[in-house]
Amino acid sequence: MATLDKLPIIDFGSFDKEPVKVAQQVLDACKSIGFFYMTNHGIPLDKVDNAFEMAKGYFDLPSEEKRKFLIKEDNYGYSELYSETLDPDNQRQGDHKEGFNFKNFIDGKAYAPLPAFFEEREEAVKAFSYACQETSARVLEAFAIALEIPEDQGGRNWFKDRHHYNRKSGQVLRFLKYPRGGEVSYKEPVRAGAHSDYGSLTLLFQKDVPGLEVQASRAAWIPAPLVDGAVLVNVGDLMEFWTNGLFKSTLHRVTFLPEHNHLDRYSIPFFVHPEDGVLLTPIPSSIVPPHTAAGSEDETKKKPIMTAGEHLRHRLKATYSF
Numbered sequence: 001m002a003t004l005d006k007l008p009i010i011d012f013g014s015f016d017k018e019p020v021k022v023a024q025q026v027l028d029a030c031k032s033i034g035f036f037y038m039t040n041h042g043i044p045l046d047k048v049d050n051a052f053e054m055a056k057g058y059f060d061l062p063s064e065e066k067r068k069f070l071i072k073e074d075n076y077g078y079s080e081l082y083s084e085t086l087d088p089d090n091q092r093q094g095d096h097k098e099g100f101n102f103k104n105f106i107d108g109k110a111y112a113p114l115p116a117f118f119e120e121r122e123e124a125v126k127a128f129s130y131a132c133q134e135t136s137a138r139v140l141e142a143f144a145i146a147l148e149i150p151e152d153q154g155g156r157n158w159f160k161d162r163h164h165y166n167r168k169s170g171q172v173l174r175f176l177k178y179p180r181g182g183e184v185s186y187k188e189p190v191r192a193g194a195h196s197d198y199g200s201l202t203l204l205f206q207k208d209v210p211g212l213e214v215q216a217s218r219a220a221w222i223p224a225p226l227v228d229g230a231v232l233v234n235v236g237d238l239m240e241f242w243t244n245g246l247f248k249s250t251l252h253r254v255t256f257l258p259e260h261n262h263l264d265r266y267s268i269p270f271f272v273h274p275e276d277g278v279l280l281t282p283i284p285s286s287i288v289p290p291h292t293a294a295g296s297e298d299e300t301k302k303k304p305i306m307t308a309g310e311h312l313r314h315r316l317k318a319t320y321s322f
């Protein structure tokens with residue numbers, strides 16, 4: 001694979017009229033680098049800006065207020081600075097970031113009591129979460145079209161049918177803050193360790209301050225700068241698994257830039273996951289290479305089929321110090 005020097009930009013404005021054309025671009029991006037910027041993604045800019053405003057207001061709260069909702073194994077709540085280590089084999093300290101994870105608002109209700117700050121803004125958080133869901137559904141549709149899933153097996157709805165918003169899943173809307181400074185005392189150039197995302201796909205909103213890098217080849221990292229009006233989309237591990245390696249779930253990280261000395265960096269990922277009960281079986285797509293291990297004649301080589309929920313619990317255990 002030739003090394004890309006920048007991430008592709010895909011305009012979804014024509015998706016309704018020319019779905020196959022857009023899906024082809026999505027396929028090219030997912031097969032090569034596993035990342036693309038999505039423009040005309042359908043989420044109004046003021047909703048995105050408002051989400052960043054809410055993140056800022058929340059993280060400004062005193063630490064003891066935020067610690068009342070410390071994250072637990074269910075992956076909901078507040079994670080403190082350095083509490084998560086995305087690349088445990090190579091990091092000397094945890095990630096230089098704090099976060100708050102929301103889970104889906106099933107039937108309009110928050111997963112668990114929200115911190116007062118968010119309770120007062122619950123409608124806005126919910127509206128943003130719904131908007132992210134709608135946008136991710138379009139990407140999932142593009143994936144199914146790109147993979148040519150036959151109509152009689154679910155066609156363009158194959159992934160959407162496994163990602164209902166109102167069912168229990170690992171889906172998370174996350175507010176992140178990388179506080180300014182820190183590097184001098186810790187001498188750590190990495191703010192969030194190199195990792196791939198665990199789910200089907202991620203939408204990532206960045207604002208004002210860059211820092212994300214994507215691994216383009218074994219030796220090369222390329223920046224993922226801010227692109228006006230675009231949301232960054234990346235393939236997650238589950239999609240790589242589902243497509244038996246055709247789609248790439250690529251390592252990415254946040255590194256220290258000089259401006260991080262004096263600027264806080266905020267980002268908002270929306271991690272898209274299937275419903276917990278979905279069995280991770282191969283996709284009915286003739287362009288996906290067959291899963292040889294699963295179909296192996298030799299019983300000992302057959303991997304047990306996990307559910308999406310089991311797979312996520314397994315991955316989270318490795319990165320958090322609960």
Ligand SMILES: O=C(O)CCC(=O)C(=O)O
Nearest residue numbers: 176197212252254267269
């Ligand atoms: O903050 C960012 O830009 C990236 C965050 C990220 O990759 C993650 O939380 O999985």
Ligand SMILES: [Fe+2]
Nearest residue numbers: 195196197252
């Ligand atoms: Fe990530």
